[in-house]
Amino acid sequence: MDYRWVRKAVARGEAVNAEILSLDGVIYLALINDEPLKKRDGDGAAASFPSAHAAGRALHALGLREGWLRHHSPYDEMIGRGDDGPPPAPLRTPLRFSAV
DSSP states (O other): OOHHHHHHHHHTTOOOOEEEEEETTTEEEEEETTEEOBOTTSSOOBOEESSHHHHHHHHHHTTOOEEEEEEOOSHHHHTTOOTTSOOOOOEEEEEEOOOO
């Protein structure tokens, strides 16, 4: 998904699922309907952000007001959980995006 598509979808009133995916605690990706938001320069690469707040500001500028912060929990790995069970579910926290 690119910035233009998201802005137009929001203007049309379409349901847009927005998530901010935390990677390594210092890299955040914005996901729109489970697809990475693409950079504005058109090279096709995913846009990355230095914080969840920066990603939220970008999503707010596109007209989105709320979504989710998603990150994978290291706890199963840390407590010695074996690979014989189902993969751990990511932690999801509701967020409101703001311009400031």
